[in-house]
Amino acid sequence: MVPAAGTRIGWADLPIGVREQIEGIIGGRVVEAVSQAGGFSPGTADRVLTGDGRRAFVKAVTPALNERSAELARQETRITAALPGHVPAPRVLGSFDDGDWVVLVLEDVDGTHPRTPWVETEIDAAVTALAQLADALTPAPLAVPAVTEVLTEGFAGWQRLAADPPADLDPWAAGHLPELIAAAELGLAASDTGDTLAHCDIRADNMLVRPDGRLVIVDWPWGATAPVWFDRVLLALNITVHGGDPERVIAGLDRRIVTDVFAGFAGFFRDISRLPPPPGLPSVRAFQRWQADELLPWLRRELGS
CATH class of the missing domain: 3.30.200.20 (Phosphorylase Kinase; domain 1)
Structure with a gap:
């Protein structure tokens, strides 16, 4: 990690x-x-x-x-x-x-980050917190960009990788670039609906588990309007990357949409990881590359079937 x-x-x-x-x-x-x-x-x-x-x-x-x-x-x-x-x-x-x-x-929230690999009780608490947010933040209480405005360039990552493939690109990904490009495009299209204010950066380090087990979502700079399911898919992505059972999160969601959004983020992470790190953020590119690599087993399994 x-x-x-x-x-x-x-x-x-x-x-x-x-x-x-x-x-x-x-x-x-x-x-x-x-x-x-x-x-x-x-x-x-x-x-x-x-x-x-x-x-x-x-x-x-x-x-x-x-x-x-x-x-x-x-x-x-x-x-x-x-x-x-x-x-x-x-x-x-x-x-x-x-x-x-x-x-x-x-306010200083009394809590610690969820454990990774994710444990079931904290996955369930995160799902509950996201449901509460979605209920309260639909429609969005302020004007923010649509999530597709934020993601359009990033979700074209596989296209840029296909145009200029790095020597160390995963062999499976290199052999399935058309499928990955198509999946990312579908993921972007599926996200182009909804008026929920989504957090859009759901990760374990953007959450705190209170002593009573309730979960609080912190760090909101990326908020955008999105489908009501969007943050749940990001939670499943984070669990897939860190370890745990993402099936507890995606039950009831369209599995193909989940995979397509995963594909969009994987291409974004892998492509942007090639850039130099920005000032003061020396590890961000390695972190992005790691996330892309950890999403590939899911994509191999789901797109292969």
């Missing part, structure tokens, strides 16, 4: 004025900050504690670290603020954007 991790700054790296504004949002001076691993932003991801016992989760990034990360932070702030209060997502305590630093302060 390739870990999902960027090179993060921490609370102490923030300018004093930024820290003071954050403390004003929380309502007390921060006396402890614990940086959280995972994710691909080079910005902060700190669980903080104030002197009077208040807790919060602080995310802060500047375009000087990574321009795209700052754009995504702005998107996440807008989307998270629009989520209804009763959904399984963190509450927003406050935010600000001074043109340099983009800061989002959230």
Whole structure:
């Protein structure tokens, strides 16, 4: 497994004025900050504690670290603020954007990431959480792009690989590029419906399991309108990659659509993994390549039949 991790700054790296504004949002001076691993932003991801016992989760990034990360932070702030209060997502305590630093302060959710390989109880909790989200976020509570706008270029990955095949392309994939291209196109077409606000980046490291077993979905920069089933398919994809039983997730869904969406993401991951890593995110390309490789056994089995 390739870990999902960027090179993060921490609370102490923030300018004093930024820290003071954050403390004003929380309502007390921060006396402890614990940086959280995972994710691909080079910005902060700190669980903080104030002197009077208040807790919060602080995310802060500047375009000087990574321009795209700052754009995504702005998107996440807008989307998270629009989520209804009763959904399984963190509450927003406050935010600000001074043109340099983009800061989002959230409630500190008491929880840990689901175990990988995935275990059945946490798969079931994730399915329940996604169902609650879909029910509350249909129709979408704010204007966001359609998921196909986000995916169209990426889902053409197999076409680009066919035009310029890498020497180390998996032999089965190299021999079945027309089928993979067609499947990715079908996956994109199937996703071009629905008005649900989907998270669109469902992974174990974007979830927290509370002590009572309930699951919370975090990190919302990629929210887009999509079919009601879209996030469930992404959950099944993550379970397929990390290990576990994706059949618990896709029961009742069109299996061919699941495979076609998997094909689109596999082509996207394999194609983009050829690019140099962006600033502050040294492991993202290896992580994408690993995901593409882990999806191939599913695609060989399903497309072969």
